Amino acid sequence: MSTYTVCPGDTLYRIAKNLAVPLEALRAANGIDSSSKIRPGQLLVIPSPSRAAPPIDRTTLRLPGEKYFRHEFPKDLIVLHFTAGSSAAGAHRAWMSSPGEVATPYLIDPDGTIYETFDPKYWAYHLGVIGDASEDHLHDRRSVAIEIVNIGPLQPDPANPQQLNAWPPADHRTGRATFRTPWCTIEQTVRYVKSPFRGFSHFAAFPSPQIAGVVSLIQHISERFSIPIDLPPPDRRPAFDLSFYHSWKGVASHQNFRSDKTDIGPAFPWDKLKA
Numbered sequence: 001m002s003t004y005t006v007c008p009g010d011t012l013y014r015i016a017k018n019l020a021v022p023l024e025a026l027r028a029a030n031g032i033d034s035s036s037k038i039r040p041g042q043l044l045v046i047p048s049p050s051r052a053a054p055p056i057d058r059t060t061l062r063l064p065g066e067k068y069f070r071h072e073f074p075k076d077l078i079v080l081h082f083t084a085g086s087s088a089a090g091a092h093r094a095w096m097s098s099p100g101e102v103a104t105p106y107l108i109d110p111d112g113t114i115y116e117t118f119d120p121k122y123w124a125y126h127l128g129v130i131g132d133a134s135e136d137h138l139h140d141r142r143s144v145a146i147e148i149v150n151i152g153p154l155q156p157d158p159a160n161p162q163q164l165n166a167w168p169p170a171d172h173r174t175g176r177a178t179f180r181t182p183w184c185t186i187e188q189t190v191r192y193v194k195s196p197f198r199g200f201s202h203f204a205a206f207p208s209p210q211i212a213g214v215v216s217l218i219q220h221i222s223e224r225f226s227i228p229i230d231l232p233p234p235d236r237r238p239a240f241d242l243s244f245y246h247s248w249k250g251v252a253s254h255q256n257f258r259s260d261k262t263d264i265g266p267a268f269p270w271d272k273l274k275a
Contacts, residue, residue, distance in 0.1 A: 006042040021047055024121060028226035033072070047226065054114060054216035061092040061107060061115040068101050068117075068124035075225040076249040077143040078218055081126065082150035082263040083107070084167065088115050091147055101125055104145035106217060112209035114217050120144045120225075127257045129242070139245075139257060144221050148214060153200035153262055154192055155179040162186045164202055195266035197238060198255075203267040211272055218251065218273055231270055232256070238266065 004015060012032065016023040027033065029045045038044070081104060083091045088107035095103045095117075105120040118124070125137065126145040154164040157179075164186065165179040183204065184191040192202050206214075222229050230250030231237070240259040245252055251273060253264040 002046045004044045004046050006038050006040055006044060008040045010038065010040070012038055015044065019046055022224045024224045025226050028074070033074075047223075053220050054213065056114045056116050056217075056220075058116045061088060061117050063092070063095065063103055063117045066101075067095060067103050068105075068122050070122050071141075072121050073123060073141040075120070075142060075144050075221075076227055077139070078221055078227055078251045079127065079139075079143045079145045079257075080214075080251065080253040080264040080268070081145060081147045082152050082265065082268075083147050084152040084263070085149065086151060088113070088147075088149050091149070092117065104147045106144070106146045108146065108148050108210055108213045108217065110149055110207045110210050112207075112213035114213050120221065127254065129257050143252075144225065144227070146214065146217060148206065148210065148264070148268075150206055150210075150263075150265075150267075151183065151204045152265060154183050154202040154204060155200070156202075157182070164192060166204070193267035197266045198260075198262050200262065203262075203265045205267050206269070211269060215273060229273060231273060234270075237270055 004019065006015070012026060013023060016026045025047045026044070029047045032038070085091055085094075088109045091107055101124045103117055103124040104126050105116060105118050105122075107115040107117065109115075123141045125140050127139050127143075129139055151166040154166055157163040157165050162185055164183045166181040166183045167179050168181050169178065190205060192205055194202050197203070218229060221227060228250050232248065232250070232252060236244060237253070238255060240256060242257065245256045253268070254261045255263060255265070
């Protein structure tokens with residue numbers, strides 16, 4: 001990292017623009033929040049210039065202001081989710097029809113298209129950590145969440161064990177998810193991963209264009225907020241462990257904060273995030 005001495009008339013925005021570094025990264029590198037002012041003669045640490053940002057659609061699935069909290073909070077965590085649905089637009093519709101501020105700032109479709117639903121410097125509920133209210137939803141506030149479009153767990157069809165089904169629709173009598181939507185056959189091994197996890201043995205695979213989108217987006221978020229792309233140890237990645245993840249900085253997933261969740265699941269290729 002290099003340094004810069006503030007001159008009379010400088011603003012943090014102008015310095016960031018002239019040096020081609022993200023404003024949030026410049027703030028994070030120097031411990032400056034949005035209400036702080038810089039002064040002539042002040043020495044600033046300048047983070048390394050960022051990679052080119054990935055293409056991000058910031059208009060198509062934008063959420064109105066009442067669907068998230070317009071409060072800034074320092075970010076040190078990236079949390080991965082899957083939608084348990086088939087499209088980013090479907091997840092967006094669900095958030096729009098639900099009460100309250102429940103959403104994530106990013107959605108990634110199977111073809112790799114990245115949608116920003118709100119500026120990630122703000123926050124919304126996305127974890128549902130039991131007892132988290134005692135800390136004013138700390139983990140929701142400190143994290144940037146990504147919803148990856150993926151149907152999630154699969155189950156063999158009771159009448160045809162060679163067919164794997166996805167969970168929609170719900171049983172109209174019980175309201176519980178039933179696995180009656182055909183997904184693929186056992187022979188189509190590129191479409192699923194077989195690995196036992198939290199009561200399921202098969203999970204839908206993530207397409208290569210989508211993984212490339214996730215990698216580029218995580219790099220972009222990391223540079224903007226100075227979040228390290230640190231991955232949990234392999235034995236911790238599937239684990240629900242609030243004591244470990246309470247202070248974890250880097251990348252994590254929903255299953256690390258909730259014992260009843262299966263996202264991001266065993267089909268997600270963690271090691272590609274370091275590519």
